Amino acid sequence: MQSFFYDIAVIGGGASGLAAAIEAKQYGGANCHIAVIEKNSRLGKKILATGNGRCNLGNIEENKSSHYSGSCVDLIEPLFNKFEGSESFFKSLGVICKSDSGRLYPYSNHAASVLDALRFQLNDLNVDVFTDTEVVNLKYKLGLWEISTNSNSDLKKINTKKVIISCGGKAAPMFGTDGNLYKVLKSINNYFTPIRPALCPAYTDPLMIKGLKGIRAIGKVSLYNSENKLICSDTGEVQFTDKTLSGICVFNLAAFAKEKNMYIQFDLLPHLKESEVSELLWEIYAQRSAWSIADMLSGIFQKKMCPALFKSSKISTDLNLPVYKLNPYDIEKLTKTIKAWKFPVLYFGDWTQAQTTSGGLARNEIDENLESKTCPGMYFSGEILDITGECGGYNLAWAWCSGVCAARSAVDSLKKG
Numbered sequence: 001m002q003s004f005f006y007d008i009a010v011i012g013g014g015a016s017g018l019a020a021a022i023e024a025k026q027y028g029g030a031n032c033h034i035a036v037i038e039k040n041s042r043l044g045k046k047i048l049a050t051g052n053g054r055c056n057l058g059n060i061e062e063n064k065s066s067h068y069s070g071s072c073v074d075l076i077e078p079l080f081n082k083f084e085g086s087e088s089f090f091k092s093l094g095v096i097c098k099s100d101s102g103r104l105y106p107y108s109n110h111a112a113s114v115l116d117a118l119r120f121q122l123n124d125l126n127v128d129v130f131t132d133t134e135v136v137n138l139k140y141k142l143g144l145w146e147i148s149t150n151s152n153s154d155l156k157k158i159n160t161k162k163v164i165i166s167c168g169g170k171a172a173p174m175f176g177t178d179g180n181l182y183k184v185l186k187s188i189n190n191y192f193t194p195i196r197p198a199l200c201p202a203y204t205d206p207l208m209i210k211g212l213k214g215i216r217a218i219g220k221v222s223l224y225n226s227e228n229k230l231i232c233s234d235t236g237e238v239q240f241t242d243k244t245l246s247g248i249c250v251f252n253l254a255a256f257a258k259e260k261n262m263y264i265q266f267d268l269l270p271h272l273k274e275s276e277v278s279e280l281l282w283e284i285y286a287q288r289s290a291w292s293i294a295d296m297l298s299g300i301f302q303k304k305m306c307p308a309l310f311k312s313s314k315i316s317t318d319l320n321l322p323v324y325k326l327n328p329y330d331i332e333k334l335t336k337t338i339k340a341w342k343f344p345v346l347y348f349g350d351w352t353q354a355q356t357t358s359g360g361l362a363r364n365e366i367d368e369n370l371e372s373k374t375c376p377g378m379y380f381s382g383e384i385l386d387i388t389g390e391c392g393g394y395n396l397a398w399a400w401c402s403g404v405c406a407a408r409s410a411v412d413s414l415k416k417g
């Protein structure tokens, strides 16, 4: 068994762990010995998959708490005030960003630019990197953390004065985040709020969306519970598959799906009141009275949506008949469906489909500098904490920001002795 000794060891070589290790060395100085411990054979595997390979690394609104949920949300504004912002952080590593409707991407449009910048900086700073090394236990002994690992080649014990936990959550286990550290962290008295897959599609009754596969429709989606209480809403593009409602606005609802028997209400014309939609349908009725019912709404929605809209409105008519065959009740029912098309949520996607984890280490376990209140010299960053960002670069922004802030806290504490 090999033994190592560090001032700060970072567990997890993902987004927040890499930011933490870089900041710890830069802020701590040459005599501060830092290690990153990563179970995968390479650092930052998940980063390469983000933003469909483009890496949506931040957002111009990343410092606004309204884009996040979870018990740690009050930390967003104070910590982002201490952090220079994702764009400046990457500029200091030689990566230039561009904004696409507020979402920040590397100018190269390649996630590899982001990962390379982080990896090469770690290398330049002489941070020790252990890959293929999985942390399996943590023990506090005589003022040091003893980290037990299960390495491919041999067993290693890593002793460290401070430890930063940047191991991510449970989403997307194919990138190394299978949640094995939750159990270890719970065993040393850390309390976690319940965790659920977040940023993932909603499974609904396949019969309701039959024929809609591949269709994209813009509107407002709202998540309701079984007592018809509105839980949250978002606007954007809904993408239909044969089993799910997908798209960013639907993904954003998943973090709030804490109950059973919920449903999504889709308003296809959110900028119009119900009475205005009714007026619009009567205008179309007059303009297109001789057309077939199947073509009636083709000036507003994709034609393939027509049968599903009529079916959900419970208008049983032959779609080949002319529009003038519809009666006022049909128009009223269609109006209601267009404003509030209801889809039962069977469940949201599983961990393999989720982009992030809702729930995690609870706010009352850490102070405002991300230091544990129960475990001395332990700091947390990234997705392991109970905080979930919306789609749009917020989760990576939180990862860099919390990584940098946790590292500064750990170094400050080292300096104080």
Ligand SMILES: Cc1cc2nc3c(=O)[nH]c(=O)nc-3n(C[C@H](O)[C@H](O)[C@H](O)COP(=O)(O)OP(=O)(O)OC[C@H]3O[C@@H](n4cnc5c(N)ncnc54)[C@H](O)[C@@H]3O)c2cc1C
Pocket (backbone or CB within 6 Å): 011, 012, 013, 014, 015, 016, 017, 037, 038, 039, 040, 043, 044, 045, 046, 047, 049, 050, 051, 052, 055, 056, 057, 058, 133, 134, 135, 136, 166, 167, 168, 169, 171, 172, 175, 176, 177, 178, 179, 180, 181, 354, 355, 356, 381, 382, 383, 384, 392, 393, 394, 395, 396, 397, 399
């Ligand atoms: C497909 C996909 C696309 C995404 N796209 C975006 C996007 O464009 N923009 C955005 O903001 N967010 C995006 N996200 C979310 C974002 O990637 C995460 O929120 C972010 O990476 C979390 O950073 P983290 O450092 O906390 O955890 P991670 O990046 O998950 O890193 C944790 C690391 O710890 C390692 N680890 C875990 N357990 C151990 C252990 N016991 N021992 C050693 N190492 C361990 C893991 O292997 C992993 O490398 C996406 C997620 C996915 C899955």
